[in-house]
Amino acid sequence: MSGPEVIPMPEEVPAGRTGKGEQTRALILETALELFRERGYEDTTMRAIAERAGVALGSTYYYFRSKEALIQSFYGRTHQEHLAAVGGVLADERTFRARLLGVMRAKLETIEPYHRFSGILFKTAADPESPLNPFSQESRPVREEATELFAEVVRGSEGLRVPPDLMAELPGLLWTWHMGIVLFWIHDRSPGRARTWRLMERTVELVARLVQLAGNPLLAPLRKLTLRLVRELRDDEAAPAGEADESGEVGGTRT
Amino acid sequence: MSGPEVIPMPEEVPAGRTGKGEQTRALILETALELFRERGYEDTTMRAIAERAGVALGSTYYYFRSKEALIQSFYGRTHQEHLAAVGGVLADERTFRARLLGVMRAKLETIEPYHRFSGILFKTAADPESPLNPFSQESRPVREEATELFAEVVRGSEGLRVPPDLMAELPGLLWTWHMGIVLFWIHDRSPGRARTWRLMERTVELVARLVQLAGNPLLAPLRKLTLRLVRELRDDEAAPAGEADESGEVGGTRT
């Protein structure tokens, strides 16, 4: 199993496979998403997907390891879509605030059509065992890719003055913040997701100001303290301290 | 986590019921928790629970609406345990920092034995549809109860100087912060949950300092901005503006 959001199209087209299989695969996925949209995830049975797609139940399992895997696949799309949507902003905008805002707007717009699944999505994504979980080992590639996006936001920001220690951590911090926004979005029932938009726009402002203030001597102790914590947490994530789970995967037999 | 922890003991003892049913109910719950601890949630079947408890499968469903409901029940316990564990700290400690630290220590200690379930716990708790979800309507009572605990932390803190606008929001903000710690804990695989403890202790320090600094004029604009956001979000949570979820269009059309 590769990462959750999966790389562009790695194993989906293992070799020069012409087509029939690919088409069937796509057909099943489309049908599934269609049904998910129509009646939600729980009320869509694998049998129903197979039936409407005009294939046998077994076939759906040939192409997708599980029902959950169908979700993973569509997950990958939104990531690609987001990257695509963000290009213009990063090319045009030159201030940190505007770049950050643009990226997050694109994010919310990209994921909006899928709000209906978001429950089940996050349900599995929140499971520490699940490869979908954004903090999981399997997610590392995507996480890094996403963090890289924020790094790009920072890099292209003209006139941004940030202490080097903060600068080093900023992309990761922004990614974390952005996950918080998404978490809020998932639970947001307001029309048009108005609350999330407000939260996002206002916190962009706050983040921008905070970053500006970060150099102020008054805040230096606080900044140092915070960054030390951030580094520590990041570091012993990399080096798991205990050797107990060399399994390298879903360990967790220790109490 | 205090959110989901459901109501103290509402329907579990509907009246002064002494009898047989109560015992059976308790027996099933105990057996279930035992099995969950032994082999985890997923690998424990309802049939196995029934069998070891010496009752019929149907009986378990007589007492518990679902497998998930078994979790809800035990959830309630940790909340009670936390409240019990916290009494001493609140009585003894007089500084904000020490009180907050004590409460959070008790929290982590209380929930630790259940870390093994935490995945599944959070999985359901993260589902916006689930009543277990800490942000849900159903969770409001517990949420408020838990927030009240933080209000008590603040109230009993001697020499704490906080601007009134912040003071009003502080308990809610602390609750939110505490949920973040719990979220981290759920995903924490480090031995002894070392990373969570570090995060908790360090952020207690940060929070304490931040609260101290909040009165500083330099930070006033930031504080105002933040609190306005917090109030807005809280307010239109209370008055959901629209009543339907799927009603509106995407909010992100404003440019």
Added chain:
DNA sequence: GTCTATAACCGGATAGAC
């Protein structure tokens, strides 16, 4: 070797007799 189809299996949930 790539794909499809059928027939189970397993476990959560429900119905209804006693």
Added chain:
DNA sequence: GTCTATCCGGTTATAGAC
């Protein structure tokens, strides 16, 4: 309030078709 008999749907095994 407790049981047995089912249902239902995700998942798997497997036989074969292309």
